[in-house]
Amino acid sequence: MAPPGTEEHPIRVAIIGAGPAGFYAADQILKDPATHAQVDLFDRLPTPYGLVRGGVAPDHPKIKSVTRVYDKTAAKEGFRFFGNVEIGRDLEVEDFERHYHAIIYAFGAEADRELGIPGEHLPGSHAATSFVGWYNAHPDYADRDFELDRVRRAVVIGNGNVAMDVARMLALDHDELRQTDIADHAIEVLETSTVEEIVILGRRGPAQAAYTNPEIREMGELEAADVVVDPAEAELDPASRAWIESEDADKTAIKNVEIVNGFAARKPEGRPRRVTLRFLASPVEIRGDDRVSSVVIGHNELVDDDGTLRARDTGEREELACELVLRSVGYTGIPLPGVAFDERRGTILNRDGRVLESHNGGHRTGHYTAGWIKRGPSGVIGTNKKCASETVDHLLTDTGNGALLEPAEPEPAAIEGLLADRGVDFVTFGGWQAIDRAEVGRGEPHGRPRVKFVRVGEMLEAAAGDAADEPGPE
Numbered sequence: 001m002a003p004p005g006t007e008e009h010p011i012r013v014a015i016i017g018a019g020p021a022g023f024y025a026a027d028q029i030l031k032d033p034a035t036h037a038q039v040d041l042f043d044r045l046p047t048p049y050g051l052v053r054g055g056v057a058p059d060h061p062k063i064k065s066v067t068r069v070y071d072k073t074a075a076k077e078g079f080r081f082f083g084n085v086e087i088g089r090d091l092e093v094e095d096f097e098r099h100y101h102a103i104i105y106a107f108g109a110e111a112d113r114e115l116g117i118p119g120e121h122l123p124g125s126h127a128a129t130s131f132v133g134w135y136n137a138h139p140d141y142a143d144r145d146f147e148l149d150r151v152r153r154a155v156v157i158g159n160g161n162v163a164m165d166v167a168r169m170l171a172l173d174h175d176e177l178r179q180t181d182i183a184d185h186a187i188e189v190l191e192t193s194t195v196e197e198i199v200i201l202g203r204r205g206p207a208q209a210a211y212t213n214p215e216i217r218e219m220g221e222l223e224a225a226d227v228v229v230d231p232a233e234a235e236l237d238p239a240s241r242a243w244i245e246s247e248d249a250d251k252t253a254i255k256n257v258e259i260v261n262g263f264a265a266r267k268p269e270g271r272p273r274r275v276t277l278r279f280l281a282s283p284v285e286i287r288g289d290d291r292v293s294s295v296v297i298g299h300n301e302l303v304d305d306d307g308t309l310r311a312r313d314t315g316e317r318e319e320l321a322c323e324l325v326l327r328s329v330g331y332t333g334i335p336l337p338g339v340a341f342d343e344r345r346g347t348i349l350n351r352d353g354r355v356l357e358s359h360n361g362g363h364r365t366g367h368y369t370a371g372w373i374k375r376g377p378s379g380v381i382g383t384n385k386k387c388a389s390e391t392v393d394h395l396l397t398d399t400g401n402g403a404l405l406e407p408a409e410p411e412p413a414a415i416e417g418l419l420a421d422r423g424v425d426f427v428t429f430g431g432w433q434a435i436d437r438a439e440v441g442r443g444e445p446h447g448r449p450r451v452k453f454v455r456v457g458e459m460l461e462a463a464a465g466d467a468a469d470e471p472g473p474e
């Protein structure tokens, strides 16, 4: 038989996770001129695009137009989508090994990092992951209750772009939100919101914030909220000042400091809500009897730790009353049974995208990874292109060297047969396009880009509606 990668014997690759990393990896493989390949892209949801659909804020629609690039990939010969198929539930690693020459894990980092402080799990204290999923109509979070009608002050913990997103969603004008693709249930609840103040706690100073310039600038442009910064907290400590004024400082940090200084110089203009930025402030305890009633804040100073300015507790405390806490201190990956995991980093154990057998082991033949589950939960959508490209380069090199899996059942129909035997109601790309059309159609009368389905059952129903005109496997 000809070696895998030729016209008679194309390599069959399974990619698990249809977020940016999965789509970029699929594209890189399918466009390689020297390799004949077929790619099956799996996702546990009936809908593709990962955090582009379920993470990116509803009031940032332009960013979501990146999905047009992914649609071009999906239209390529050799590409198939299998939505509503979860690895670890419907298919196991061994099933993929039986059907594919290579597997790329690109299933993102869906869990939230914990703070490890008392009271973290009191009712009223939520991970940003669940709030984000809820307003973006992710089926896993549809039934969460944030009780916004009993909240006057919300505290957002963290100084990254996700913290900016969730704070902004609490502060935005409802008329503006109603024009977006935000989940219907979220609009209804946000309209009853009694939130007056959103306090964002950064454990370090304005020079160390993880957010980027447009996202912090937007805080000062909200119709419905004033932005408030205490000039004393905007003031940089000597070490941060020296760094910001040095040639080492990055442009984003310099601009972030400038923007926050601008906010500190402002007077509130009587808008109905306010967003208060606090710095050098860590939560040390979340208090309440049966639900959150306050956060105890520890005041920090910055100390040089091998060239990095880190937060150190000064011992000074302050108690801030609040009824809602959103913890936005980063995401983390979920281990997949049977695949070596790096617990410290929350990623699949890998070297530049090649999955390892164990911490000191070599490459596990045929297994690769890309995106957040490869490198950790940071980076914007475009970062995953370079990341996927590195992984695919290795995969193609290994193809050339004949170092892939030798699947027992490589025929494209075999995996469909297995899914049918297991009663898995998988969604093809045509099925997704039917869901898409239905959602867009639901939005049109209201001048909205789409009204998203929230329940998996509704999505499957909409996908099945297309089955009649479906030409078969793509």
Ligand SMILES: Cc1cc2nc3c(=O)[nH]c(=O)nc-3n(C[C@H](O)[C@H](O)[C@H](O)COP(=O)(O)OP(=O)(O)OC[C@H]3O[C@@H](n4cnc5c(N)ncnc54)[C@H](O)[C@@H]3O)c2cc1C
Pocket: 016, 017, 018, 019, 020, 021, 022, 042, 043, 044, 045, 048, 049, 050, 051, 052, 054, 055, 056, 057, 060, 063, 085, 086, 087, 088, 106, 107, 108, 109, 110, 132, 162, 165, 331, 370, 371, 372, 373, 378, 379, 380, 381, 382, 383, 384
């Ligand atoms: C709240 C939020 C907002 C963001 N906003 C922006 C922004 O505005 N602009 C920007 O550039 N970047 C933004 N980012 C970053 C960007 O979304 C990420 O860089 C990118 O989505 C990571 O891509 P990924 O493919 O690794 O993971 P993901 O996008 O998370 O995709 C992973 C996919 O795997 C699927 N999956 C998970 N487990 C399984 C399983 N067991 N079996 C099968 N499938 C599975 C998931 O359903 C998902 O579709 C944001 C991130 C977050 C968290």
Ligand SMILES: NC(=O)c1ccc[n+]([C@@H]2O[C@H](COP(=O)([O-])OP(=O)(O)OC[C@H]3O[C@@H](n4cnc5c(N)ncnc54)[C@H](OP(=O)(O)O)[C@@H]3O)[C@@H](O)[C@H]2O)c1
Pocket: 115, 157, 158, 159, 160, 161, 162, 163, 165, 202, 203, 204, 208, 209, 210, 211, 215, 282, 283, 328, 329, 330, 331, 377, 378, 379, 380
């Ligand atoms: N519009 C956009 O482009 C957009 C929108 C959303 C997300 N994203 C991207 O998605 C990625 C993930 O964003 P993210 O906001 O989840 O993560 P992030 O950028 O890593 O920010 C995490 C924040 O949490 C803080 N933190 C961590 N542990 C803490 C603790 N124990 N106590 C208090 N604070 C703590 C960090 O502070 P330290 O710095 O002190 O550790 C940091 O400010 C980022 O790359 C982001 O840029 C982009």
